[in-house]
Amino acid sequence: MEKILLNDGNEIPAVGFGVFRIPSDGSTYQAVLQALKAGYRHIDTAVAYFNEAEVGRAIADSGIDRKDIFVTSKLWLQDYGYEAAKKGLATSLKKLGLDYVDLYLLHQPYGDVEGAWEALEEGKSKGLIKSIGVSNMTPKLWQKFVPKFKTMPAVNQVEFNPYFQQTELRKLLAPADVKIEAWGPLGQGNSELFSEPIIKQLAEKYHKDAGQVILRFENQLGIIVLPKSTHATRIKSNLDLFDFELTDSEMATMTKLDKGHGSHNPDAPGVEEMLLSAFDVHEND
Template sequence: MNKMKLNDGTMIPSLGFGVFMVPDDGTCEQAVSTALKAGYRLIDTAAVYMNECGVGKAIAASGISREEIYITSKLWMQDYGYEEAKKGINRSLANLGVEYIDLYLLHQPYGDTAGAWKALEEGVKEGKIKSIGISNHTIGLLQKLMPHMSIIPAVNQMECNPFFQQTELHKYMQQYGIRLEAWFPLGHGDEKLLDDERLLGLAEKYGKDVGQIILRWHLQEGIIAIPKATSESHIKGNINIFDFNLTEAEMAMIRTLDTGKGTHNPEDMSNATSLAQLKVHD
């Protein structure tokens, strides 16, 4: 598995396995087990996914050393603020059944993010977290939080795919060494994206499917991708992207697909109200 260097000197796998909306009824544990057997070493979960326990069980049962597996989880809004965030970190550690989390993110940009970030920084100092980052933070939201930071985020996890490439944000973050990590890297199954004739042409050329072409584009752009899948064929297919390279001309062509529009606008503050209603514990 290829790795990328973060601004804190640690290394992160360039491709991960996401478990958003994968239920913790055994389905998540099975999917993660299949992913680990297929060669994934980055597993991405979150408190609000309600499946940290399933992820932890799969990792414990895998027989793979803890040091080889890169675990990402995210603090939910319910636990924002300094004191609550400290409890949230400990809750994630307990759910996952691990002594440390490789990367821990602020999941949303609303509420007392400054207090929560302080707790994440403290978690790094205590050895509970290796790297810290953010999710769903635009340039403006990142600039709002940065004066409260002693540690610059290592990662910003954002919606990103060829139709929504986050070009301006990506360029802005590069001056701080913040890695862009893509959720919905395949456009959440967007048929217009997956049926694009230009991408289909590349898939035919390289003997791949369109999803693999898109994931390869992320990799060559220096973007970490975390596709979600539950079927064994998709799990195995998504990781089979390390045996070919897109040409610069092909990369440039894919860049022309950018519409600048995604499915989620973090700066729409109405999101804060609806998301705050989601509770991950009593």
């Protein structure tokens, strides 16, 4: 597995397995086991996915050394603020059954972001977290919060796919070597994206499927990708990216697919209020 060096000196596998919207009815457990068997060594979950416990159980039952698996989770808005965030991290570790997480993110950029970030910095200093980062931060939100942080985030996990290439954000993050992680790297199954002529042509040329071409494009841009699937064949194929390389001209043509916007706009009016009241992540604690 190819790895990417973060700005804090830690390494992260270039491809991770996302478990967003996979139910905690045994489905997450089975999907993570399949992913680990297929060769994934990077699992991305969150308290707001309500499946941390199944992720942790699959890791424990996989037979793979803990140090060989990169685990990401995320703190939900409900646990923002310094004291609440410390408890939220402890809860995540308990559910995962782990002594530490490799990466812990602020899931949404609203509320007491600064207090929550201070708790993550403390968790890192205590060895409970290896790397810390943020998620869903637009350039506007980044400029609002990050200049107040003592520690630069290692990553910003945002929506990213060929239709939304986050050009402005990438320019902003590059000087501090902050890596972008892509949620929805396949456009959340957008049939229009998969039918793009250039993607179909490249798939035929390289004897790959459209999804592999898309993920390889993102990988060559230096983006950490987090494809999600519950199908064994797709789980395996999404990892099979490293035996071909797009040319500079092919990359340039793919770049032209950018529409400059995605399905989610964290800056939009009402998003903060909607997410703050979305659900209770501790209702079953």
